[in-house]
Amino acid sequence: MSKPSNEAVTQRLLAGGFAGSSTPVARLADPIKETPMVLTLDELAPYNRNPRTTRNPLHDEIKASIQARGLDTPPPVTKRPGEDHYIIRTGGNTRLAILNELWKETRDERYYRIHCLFRPWTDRGEIVSLTGHLAENDLRGNLMFIERAVSIENARQLYAEELGKDISQRELARLLKQDGYSISNSHISRMQEALRTLVPAIPALLYSGLGKHQVEKLLTLRSSGLKAWVSFDGQEDDFEFLYQDVLNSFDGPTDNFVFEAIQDELIGQIRRALKVGYEEVLKAVLDHQDSSRRSQLVGVQVPDGQVQQVPTNGAIAHAPGNSTTQEQPSGAPSKQKQGAVSPSTPPPPPERTGGSGAVDTTPPQHTPPAPEQLSEEERAARLNGHIVTPDGIGQKVRDVQRRIAAEHGETLPDFNSDALRAIPVQAGGLHAISDVWYIERNTDTPEELRKVLRTLVFEIAQLCDVPGELLKPTDFALGFTLSTPQSELTARGTTSWQFLQSLTGMYSYVVSRDPDTAEELKASIAEENATFALNLGQLLLGDPLFDSKPASTEGRMTDAAVVKLFRVIRLARRLIELEAGQ
Known part of the structure; x- marks a missing residue:
């Protein structure tokens, strides 16, 4: 056999290989466990169920941060089976949008190719991704009420598909909590009511940033308006059309949102439709709103118009919602329940018993939710x-x-x-008390605590012979100050005034302003302090039994005042804790 030439060897080396029998793989399978990846923007897509549908208010700040130091953490990504693009798994859609902006502006590769953390898609991938985005947006804040409400409704539909049945609000709250997103049943209820009754009428207003507090006011207005409509013999179905028409006329940016204007228009429409007086409708609506607010605090529904209001004598501000009430003309016909009290008119003073001017009331007993x-x-x-x-x-x-x-x-x-x-100790007064210690979340702010303290102290003063005009509202301390009486008070009134004055903290404030006069101030009030110390026991307890002196309850606080005092102490301590940063 002859030796091959160099040309033959070269030709054989350059010849193509054997053709494969299988078709080439179009793409590799996705990893089956958590895996770091480097992906391009062309391979990434935003999560299509992202709760946030409007521009993130922090967009510019996040963009500046990414320009300065890049991404702090790799965004978590996943991929639905059969799809070409990876999607953001649990928050990061704003960062992805910013990276696309920066790539178009700079053509810098560090914005185009990014490190990601891939997590495999599971059978529960949709609900896991949705709850993850909800939790992430809540953590970073600024998610609008309507965006959260729509996402919660989407979650409800996903759970219903997963379980093969419709689910209740309570079950939805439980399932969301299991998947890492906690929300109360009552909050879900308000969201679903907003989707049902507000979205059809004011979509632009909601998506321009209408907040939870404003939405709740509109829902309360709908409820109170419906009750007033029915009380004047209106048909329930007709009210829904009227309410939607009124709201729709106010649809637009939140800058133009004025709740009082919507309420006034609704009352005017009810008045014209049912041929009743404006004052009657206004009274009915405000009574229902006040009843709803109290039922949230006490835990049971309070009969409309039957809860004592704070007299509007200038010493204490009006209760919220009653400032626009107009006085009802005498003799005006009313179709409301007998015994209702107009919100614009101070209630008659309670009966006085004995010769000491004691106010004795028997508050109704209410029980909290089971x-x-x-x-x-x-x-x-x-x-x-x-x-x-x-x-x-x-x-x-x-x-x-x-x-x-x-x-x-x-x-x-x-x-x-x-x-x-809880133990139902008392439920009377503007801020009804069913539990001395527990503080509701909607009250646990300095502003709300001062409002409640101001009203409770006013009620204590009335029950203890202290004239209401001596109390002056203020935005600091406990929400009130006391002026010096210009006329002589009863023995109980004097001790009560001194006691309430001591609660304001005015003495320590004056001393801190001018420490040099502290001793002089002490000397000037030494006699008053001695009298106060001697009479405080009688004010709180009464006189106990001694050898020749019988026990007596003369001159002591009523039970109602004592319960209110306990509540004042609890709320005042909490107010000071909040403002001391504890």
């Missing part, structure tokens, strides 16, 4: 609100104590059950 009506989040919040310091007693010790008590026919109090049910 524990089974509360969500797990609401139960935990109520329990935590009652705990001052934990007792440290373990469950096993409690079980032993209960067994021993049961053998002797005794039932030990159960803190968890009692705290959830």
Whole structure:
């Protein structure tokens, strides 16, 4: 066999290889576990169910941060089966939009190719992604009420598809919490009502940033307007059309939103449709609004128009919602319940008993919501609100104590059950009290606490012979100050005035302003302090039994005033904690 030439060897080396029998792979399969990746903007797409549908208010700040130091963390991505693009998995759509902007502006490769963290798609990928985006947007804030409401509704539909059945609001709250997004049942209820009744009428207003508080006012107006409409013999179905027409005329930017104008227009439409007086409709609407607000605080529905209002004598500001009330002409016909009190008219003073000017009222007893009506989040919040310091007693010790008590026919109090049910001590007054210690979340701000404190102190003053005009509203301290009486007060009134004055903290404020005069100030009020110290026990307790002196309740606070005082102490302590940063 002859030796091949160099040309033959070269030709064989340059010849093509054997043709493969299989078709080439178009793309590699996605990883089956969490994997870092480098992806281009062309391979990434935003999450199409993203709760945020409008421009992020922090867009420019985030953009400046990315320009300065890049992405702090790789955005989490995933891919639906059969799709070409990767999507943002749990928050990061704003950053993706900014990267696209920066790439178009600069053509810098660091904005085009980005490090990502891939997580495989699962059977529950849709709901996991949606709840993840909700949680991420809540963490970073600025998500509009309507955007959150629409996403919660989308989540409800996904859960219904997953379970093959429709689900209740309570079950929806439980499922969302299991997937890492906590929201109360009551909040879901307001969202669904807003989607049903507000979105068709004012979509532009909602999507321009109408907040939760404003939405709740509109929902309360709808409820109170409907009740007023029915009370004047209107048909319920007709009211819905009227309400939608009124709202639609105010649709537009939030800059033009004025709740009082919407309420005034609705009242005017009801008046014209049912041929009743404006004042009658206004009174009915405000009564229903006030009843709704009280029922949220106390936990039960309060009959309309039957809760005592604070007299508007200039000492204390009007209650919210009553400032626009017009005085009803005498003799005007009314189709409302007998016994209703006009919000614009001070209620008649309560009956006085005895010769000391004591005001004695018998407040109605109200019970808070049953524990089974509360969500797990609401139960935990109520329990935590009652705990001052934990007792440290373990469950096993409690079980032993209960067994021993049961053998002797005794039932030990159960803190968890009692705290959830609370003890109905009193429910009278503008800010009804059903629980001395627990503070509702919508009251737990300095502004709201001052409003409640101001009203409670006014009511205590009235019950203890202190003229209401001595109390002056203020935006600092506990929300009120006391002026010096210009006429002589009763013994109980004098001690009560001194007691309330001591609560304002005015003495320590004056001393801090001018420490050099502290001793002089002490000397000037030494006699008053001595009298106050001697009479304080009688004010709070009454006179106990001594050898030759019988026990007496003369000159002491009424039970109603004492309960209000306990509540004032609790709220004042919380106000100071908030403003001290604790």
